[in-house]
Amino acid sequence: MNVTHSKPSIAFQTFGCRLNQAEAEGWQHALAAEGYPIVPPEAADVFCVHSCAVTEPAVREVAKLLRARRNRHPSQKLIVSGCATELLGDIALDLRIPHEQKGEWLPRVRAFLSALPPKTPGETPTVTLEHRRTRAALILQDGCDHFCAYCIVPHVRGKPVSESAERLLKQAQTLFANGYREIVLTGCHLALYRDPASGMDLIELLRRLCDVPGEGRFRIGSLEPCILDDTALIRLIASSKGRLCPFLHFPMQSADDTVLQKMRRRYRQKELRHVLDTVCSTLPGCGLSADWIAGHPGETPQAAETTLAFVQAYPFTGAHVFPYSKRNGTPAATFPDQVPQQEILARAKRLRETAKDQQLAQLRRAIGTPLSVIPEQRHGEVRYGWSAERFRCQLPADYPRGECVTVVPSALEGETLIVTS
Ligand code: SF4
Incomplete structure (x- = not known):
């Protein structure tokens, strides 16, 4: 135009x-x-x-x-x-x-x-x-004071500051009224959300958001595991009747206790297992993705195998694998037990391949299952869109852009589920 x-x-x-x-x-x-x-x-x-x-x-x-x-x-x-x-x-x-x-x-x-x-x-x-986006984002908070050993974020973003719950609830209502059918809840460290006036935490805020008038769903952005009561959160998603997308993305980073300790993460493998076991029993079929860091200082070959075995043990539907990259100004950059660069890249490659196998296995399971999808941009005779579980879907172009539709994929091509009618 x-x-x-x-x-x-x-x-x-x-x-x-x-x-x-x-x-x-x-x-x-x-x-x-x-x-x-x-x-x-x-x-x-x-x-x-x-x-x-x-x-x-x-x-x-x-x-x-x-x-x-x-x-x-x-x-x-x-x-x-x-x-x-x-x-x-x-x-x-x-x-x-x-x-x-x-x-x-x-x-x-x-x-x-x-x-x-x-x-x-x-x-x-x-x-x-308006023609570029079908999803809106709501920023719940900014900042983090956890100071993980590899992370520069607390140094540049400062202490956690949260948006008022009252404003967020109003903004969500306005976004739905403006036609958005998916609102992504985002923040630097979402689990640290606290309403400045009442101290309300993320789980209570999600409960209130579920009651906001309007048609559409919420997607929880990247969420640090084991900071909130994850079991309560997973139950809330399961009981929300689709208002909260059955999708969780956890920046787990490693599943090896020694590495997690070096990273200054606040959980160990046992706690991760508890969260994921709860997801599997309470929200079967949930989209489940994670961030992993390959080759963090102090990660031995055995520790890398532990993380690999962990990824194989759970139905992950996605992964972001980051080869460890030294960030000046962080404690990890000065750790003596740095992993050689070639080894970092080799471990990242294996982790990506393993995660990809897991992803494809889960996507194959979704064939024949009804999915709630929001179609986006048209490409010739088809549109692409994302399901509530964050599976990429290809649909015929006559599905309405930006509206939530229920479809049943009949095939998988690459990482895309194909819907033919
Ligand atoms: S990795 Fe996450 S929790 Fe850790 S310091 Fe960075 S932002 Fe905070």
């Missing part, structure tokens, strides 16, 4: 976690509502990057992108925010908004945009936000 406008056009690129994605989406929506055209990067007057510093390669990726844009589009204004803002050295940027000032992002960017010279009205292809 081409529209005539005189406000500067803006493009966004977001790196890192779901929380970063949700923050940037909120800013995009706010600027779009104020009449700023949101466009593809090549067409933008202003390019906003929301950065991630979780690993050093992540910071390098942001720096590489910004240098390339500076060289290829010298007149484009560059705005950078997020955790890597202070780590980008001498790259010529027009506006830097470090993480601790992100609450000021909108007023600072508005002031920056209004100070730009007026634009000659012209034709720019706009990407209409």
